[in-house]
Amino acid sequence: MGPKKGILERLAEGVVIGDGGFVFELEKRGYVMAGPWTPEVTLEHPDAVRELHREYLRAGSDVMQALTFYASDDKLINRGNVAGKKFTGAAVNAAACKIAKEVAAEGDALVLGGISETPTYLSGGGKAAVQAEFRKQIQVFVDHGMDFLLCEYFEYVEEVEWAIEVCKETGKPVASTMCIGPKGDMHGVPAGECAVRMAKAGADIVGVNCHFDPFVSLETIKLMKAGLEKAGLKPFLMCQPLGYHTPDAGPQGFIDLLEFPFALEPRLCTRWDFHKFARQAYDLGVRYIGGCCGTQHHHLRAVAEELAKERGKTPLSSEKHAPWGEGLALHTKPWVRARANREFWENLKPATGRPFSASMSEPENWGVTAGSKLMMQHAGVTTEAEQEEVRRFKKGGGKH
Ligand SMILES: [Zn+2]
Secondary structure, three states: OOOOOOHHHHHHHOOEEOOOOOHHHHHHOOOOOOOOOOOOHHHHOHHHHHHHHHHHHHHOOOEEEOOOOOOOHHHHOHHHOOHHHHOOHHHHHHHHHHHHHHHHOOOOOEEEEEEOOOHHHHOOOOHHHHHHHHHHHHHHHHHOOOOEEEEEEEOOHHHHHHHHHHHHOOOOOEEEEEOOEOOEOOOOOOHHHHHHHHHHHOOOEEEEEOOOOHHHHHHHHHHHHHHHHHOOOOOEEEEEOOOEOOOOOOOOHHHHOOOOOOOOHHHEOOHHHHHHHHHHHHHHOEEEEOOOOOOOHHHHHHHHHHOHHHHOOOOHHHHHOOHHHHHHHHOOOHHHHOOOOHHHHHHOOOOOOOOOOOOOOOOOOOOOOOOOHHHOOOOOOOOHHHHHHHHHHHHOOOOO
16 A cells, blocks of 8 residues: 555545544543533543544544644633643643544544634734644644644634634645634624635635534535635535534524533434435535534444445445444334335434424524623633623623
8 A cells, every 4th residue: 555645635536524523522421521622631531532533433534633622722721721730732732643643543544633713812812822822733733743734613714814824834735614604704704705715825625614503504615615616716625514403503503502512412413414414515515524513423424324435435334334224124123124214214304202392492692702801711710700790691681
C-alpha cells in the first residue's frame, strides 16, 4: 500500500464519511460533564475516548477527529471550570491527537484536529486575542502531524474567518463548518454569504455542523451552495448535523429548545432517517457526510450502508446489520419477520409512546449574542447574583 490519500483527493474521488458526536455520547456514558463539555476526558478517561473512535471506525468513518472541542485555554478556565488549573490546553489537545492517531491506524482513516468558537470572542475580544487562542491548539495539531484541520461550531462568520486564517498558516487542507441554520449566523449574515466568506478566507471544504437536524441542515447547505455558485466558488460541501429532529428550532438551533441538553431523546433520529439524509446530502453534492451531537454508531453506519455502492464497500459493523432490517428474517415471531424489508422501515412513522408530549416545543429566543452583557465570560465561578439576573431575564420572557 502506498501513502494514504489526503482528504481533498478522497473528496474529489467520492464521498468521505465523518464521525459521530463525542461529547453528548460521552456525557451519557458518564465521562463528560454537560456545560463545559470537559474535553479533559482525553486525559481522564482515554479508554472511553478510544472506544468511541473505534465504534465510529467500525461504522465506516473515514476520519478520526481528535476530541478537542472546547479545548482552548480560555474555555478550560471559564465560569469556574477548574480543568484549566489541572491541565493545560496543550496537554488535553495532545492526548486527543494521540488517541485519534492510534485508532486511525487500525483502519484507513485520516486524522484531523478541530477548533471551535471561543469564550474570548463571545466576550467581545478582538481578533488578535481570539487568534492567539486558536494558534495554541493548532500548534499541537501540527506537532502531531494531523492530516487536515477543521474549524467547526462557529456561530459568527467573523470568528470563523479569523480561525480559517490561522489554519491556513500551516499549509494543511482546511474544512470549515458553522453551526447555523437557514436564517444565517447570529448577527444575521445570510447562510449563502457565510459560505462565500469561508471559501474566500481559504477553506477547501465548507458547510454546517451541529445545532440543527439533518434535514434543516440540508436546507442551509442548499442556500450555501447557491451563494457559492453565484460567486463562482467551488469548495467541497460538508454536513455534520445533529442526531435529533429540530424543525421547531429558531436561529440558535437546539440550544434554544427546552429539551436541551438533558431531554432530547424523544427527538432522536432513527437509522432510517439517516439513510434518507445520506441520500439527500449526496444528491445535493455534499461529499463530506457525518454527524454531530446525538449521532451514534448506528446513524453513521446507516450513512455508510446507504452509500455503499458509491463507496464500493460496506462498513465493518454491517457484519451485524443486514441492510434494511433483513436480519429480522431470522426472528422466531412471524409478525417480526414480516418487518424484514425496506418498505416497512422506510414508511414507518415511529410513535413516541408519550401521550402528553407535543410534537413541537416552544423554543426560547433570547437574542443574546456575542458582545451582549449576558454573554460576557469570565474565569471565576458563575455567581448567585448572575444566576438571579438570568432568572429575572427568563421571567421577563427573555427580553431586555
Ligand atoms: Zn454538536
